[in-house]
Amino acid sequence: MSTDNKAMGRKHHFAHHFRSAEHEYESAKQGIWLFMATEILMFGAIFAAYAIFHSLYPSMFAEGASHLDWRMGFINTCVLLVSSWTMAMAIQSLQSGKGKNAAPYLIVTLLCGAGFMVIKYLEYTHKFHLGLYPGKWFTYEGAQHSNLALYFSFYFVMSGLHGIHVLLGMGLITWVLIRTMRGEFDEHYYTPVEGVGIFWHIIDLIWIYLFPILYLIG
């Protein structure tokens, strides 16, 4: 798709194995959605495991959840929701020809991601301090259920895998931010930003479920 690109950045031309820019865009997005399907399957399996053990030891999971500070989870939920909004607005800015707004929105998204990880770090170090480690490393003395370590295995695997996604997402946002600042994207070409955006939103999607099941219901 040849367009008048006033920005000093390089103009994007669709790869030779695609019929058109639209064909390239549709193919790239379909690839992203296939990737998102695998993410749902991966987290879905862990959620199923959580459901099985929760149904077997409900009071143990309630005790585990009581060790988590719901206010931390609540703040992090809000931080991620706001970051999803700024991500959506970065793409919306590009789509509607206001590309200059995209970089500030992406920077705020990045800062929200960093804020989320800082809160996660504070939570993790507090748990480590108390000896609330997963599995055989569990050294906490005051547990009422002898298998409380199982709750923290789930807690660290679920929130840890999610946290790795946040870090990966922040790396990807940095990548599209640099390309945005170089003026590579406009209303005619923004496929990488949209792909990264969908990935960032799925991180939000997973957390929407993790917050109530880990912090509230247990």
Added chain:
Amino acid sequence: MAYHRFNLDLFISNSLLNWLGGTMASHQSTHHVIPAKVFVIILGILLVLTVLTVVFHSMQLGSLAAPVAFIIATTKAVLVMAYFMHLKYDTTINKMIFGTAFFFVALLFILCVIDIATRIPVQSTL
């Protein structure tokens, strides 16, 4: 175009009903752009629902607590998927790809429930 018009009264039911309806033609070269104010409204609803999750939890609903939290979370998830992830205006094939993953997760849950519910009870040592 009519189907691109935002209607506040209908948007939640739209996002649910049109989920696999494929009424949104997206094969045009011009991509659908969701107005900025729609994103603000969606963010507002998501934050209110997050507060509601905590409020309902503090009410100690007992056996209803988990279903209530799940319903609120799913409402939030649908809004994120439909608007933030732009899936409402995406192609039918992309909706089906993503939907397939949820189908198989649901299948996994159903099989697990059948397994757990039909086991011979054993006295736990824990």
